[in-house]
Amino acid sequence: MTINIALLQMTGCGSDKNANLAKGEAFCRRASAMGADIALFPEMWSIGMTFFDPKLEGDRERWQTQAISRDDPFIIHFRNLARELNMAIALTYLERWNGAPRNTVSLIDRHGELVLTYAKVHTCEFDVEAALTPGDAFPVCALDTEQGEVKIGFMICYDREFPESARILMLEGAELILTPNACTLDEHRVSQFKTRAFENMVGVAMTNYAAPQNNGHSIAFDAVAYPVPDGEPRDTLIIEAGEGEDIYLAAFDMDNIRAYRKRETWGNAYRRPRLYGQLNAQEVEPPFVRPDATR
Numbered sequence: 001m002t003i004n005i006a007l008l009q010m011t012g013c014g015s016d017k018n019a020n021l022a023k024g025e026a027f028c029r030r031a032s033a034m035g036a037d038i039a040l041f042p043e044m045w046s047i048g049m050t051f052f053d054p055k056l057e058g059d060r061e062r063w064q065t066q067a068i069s070r071d072d073p074f075i076i077h078f079r080n081l082a083r084e085l086n087m088a089i090a091l092t093y094l095e096r097w098n099g100a101p102r103n104t105v106s107l108i109d110r111h112g113e114l115v116l117t118y119a120k121v122h123t124c125e126f127d128v129e130a131a132l133t134p135g136d137a138f139p140v141c142a143l144d145t146e147q148g149e150v151k152i153g154f155m156i157c158y159d160r161e162f163p164e165s166a167r168i169l170m171l172e173g174a175e176l177i178l179t180p181n182a183c184t185l186d187e188h189r190v191s192q193f194k195t196r197a198f199e200n201m202v203g204v205a206m207t208n209y210a211a212p213q214n215n216g217h218s219i220a221f222d223a224v225a226y227p228v229p230d231g232e233p234r235d236t237l238i239i240e241a242g243e244g245e246d247i248y249l250a251a252f253d254m255d256n257i258r259a260y261r262k263r264e265t266w267g268n269a270y271r272r273p274r275l276y277g278q279l280n281a282q283e284v285e286p287p288f289v290r291p292d293a294t295r
Contacts, residue, residue, distance in 0.1 A: 001148045001255055003176065006031035006039045007207040007218040007248040009241050012048020015066055020048055021074055024091075025081055031247050032085040037110075037145045039089045040207045042218075043157050043182035044103055046074055046093035049209060051128045060131060067094045067101035070114060075106065083112030088143060090154070092180045095119065100133045105154050105180055109144055116141040120156035121165065125293050134294070138165060140172040150254055151175045157182055160193055160206070164279070170200035170267055176252060179206035185217040190240075197221040197236060201260060201267040203252045211243035220250030224260045 008027045013019035024045060031039045043049050052063035068074055075091065082089045088109050095104035102119040109115045119135030140153040153174035159165040160179055169177050177196070183189075185208055197204045198221075205220040220238040227234055241248045261267060284293070 001150075001253075003145060003147055003150050003252045003254055004035055004037050005176070005178065005205045005220065005250045005252065006034065006036035007205060007220065007239075007241065007250060008039055008041050009207060009210045009216050009218045009248060010042065010245050011210045011213045012042075012045065012050070015047040015050045015063075017046055017066070017068075017074055020045055021077060024078070027247060028078075028081055028085065028087070028089060031249075032087045034247060034249055036087055036247075036249060037147060038143070038152075038178070039087060040178050040205060041090060041092045041105075041180055042207045042209045043180040044092050044094055045180075049182040049213070052131070054128060064101055064131075067096040069096045070106065070117065075114075079108050079112040079114070082108040082110055086110045086146060088145060090178055090180070092156075097133050100131055102133050102135065103129070103156060104135075105156060105178075107141065107143065107152060107154075110146065111144070115143060116152065116154070118154040118156070120159060122158045122162055124158050126290065130292065130294075138168045138172060140169060140174045148254070153177050155179045160196060161189070163196070163199070166196040166200050166202065166204075170202055174202055175254065175257060175261075176203045176205065179204065181206050181208040181218075182214060183208070184215050185219070190217070190219060193219065194221045194236065197223050198225055199266055201257070201264060203238075203257055205238075205250050205252075208241075210245040216241050216243035218248055220248075220252075222252065223257045224253075226260075226264065227256075229263060 052059040092105045095102040107116040121135045123129040153169035201223045218241040222236040238250045
C-alpha cells in the first residue's frame, strides 16, 4: 500500500482568509489530480502565518479576532472539498479558543469528517507565539484512505525540534507524522527531521511556505534506513522541494515501513522507560533557565 502526501508549498495571501481559501482550494484540486491521498498545508494557513505587531496598540486584539472555530465556513468549505475530491486534507488555521487562540491543524478525511485536531504544543514562547494557548496532547488517528488505513499524527514547526514530540506519537501508534511548518529550513533542521524518522521508524513529511515568505524546501523522509536485515544503509530522502511555489508528492510504501518496524531495533523495541524519570522533571537548571518560558 502506497500513501501519497501532497506537500502544498505556497506563499500565503496575508491575513486575507478568502484569498487563502481560494488559493488553498486550487492547490488541493491540483494535488488530487496528481493522485494525492492527503494534502498537507503549511502552518496556520487561514491567515497566512501572519502575526500582530506588539508595538501597535490594539493590534494583538485585532489579530485575535481572526481566529476561527471548527464550524467556521472556512473549515466547512474544505470539508466539502475533501468529500468531493475523495482526498484527506490536513488544514491549518488560527483556532478560536477560551482565552488566547491556538495554532491548529485539523485532519479532514476523504468523507469530509474531522477525524483529528491537534494544537501546537511547543509554541515559541520567546517571540509573539507567547500569545497562543499551547496544545496539551499528541493525538493519533487511524485515517481511512482509498488505499487503506494508516495511523497519522502531527507536529507543527517548533514541535519537531523536541524529540519527545515524535517519540510520543510513535508510542501512540503513528506510522506517518505530518508537519506543517513556517520557518527557514536549514541543514540542521532538515537533519533533525530526518533523525525523527530514523529513531522512531516513522515516515515524516513537512510542508513549508515558499520563498520569499520562508525558503521552501518542504521535505519527506522514509522510515526504512536499512531495506533488508543486515543490509547496506540507504538514503531515506523521498523528496525535497526547491524554494518556489509548487506541489510535491511524497510516496510512502506502508507495507515496507510496517515490515521494517516489525524486524528492526529502534522505535519502542529496546527502550528502558524505567530509567527515564528525569524526562518528566519540571525543574530547569542553568544554563537553560529562560524567564519567559512556560511549562
